[in-house]
Amino acid sequence: MTNLQKLCMGYFVALMIAASLNYIPGLADENGLAFGIFALDIYDDALHVASAFWALIAGLWSHRAARTFLILFGLAYLGDGVFGFFTGYGYLDLGIFTNNSAGMDLSLGRVLANLPHLALGGVAAWAGLRDARRTT
Template structure:
């Protein structure tokens, strides 16, 4: 088992957890306004994206080191770009937010940053992992 396959399995777990946030009765996760952690709302588009990405990560981890590298590279690029777009426009493209909601104004830049940090971190770490933890 290579490091990239283990990381792909970690992404699968994280993405499945993200997809389940709206459905787990854990106090403090979803507030009275339906926002996760009081920052962003997760809808059916988000949940579908997270489940599909989690299945992709799981399949890559099960298949091979090469499949895991491909997953981490593409997933990383897509999610990092989505997070960057979210910082600029307030909406991402992976969950169709830019098409459904258009440009979205958050109450403050800190809230906008907090809403996009998950995709920036997941995408950035995936790309970093794909190249830094690849066996030579």
């Protein structure tokens, strides 16, 4: 198993943990915010589970599948995190279609709410694109 395939396995675990946050007692406050920062709904959970299984399948399948997952997933999640700064909502969970834009905000709360997608997406895209550049 290559390093990219192992990274996909890590993404599988991380995304399954993200999908389970709503179901662990004590992690959400009285307003339903996980860690008091962001709200997760059924669409977020479905997105995280689908992404997790994509990571698992890619990681088990091949190095090339892992690289493709990391690039596509990385760019999608990174873009979703950046988009969250401009609107307060992402596009992956269809939040931009179900909510009015909250406008651009670089407050600590908005940064922390978007940081998971920025970090997961940035690392994945970097790893996949770095490997793609090495093999061409």
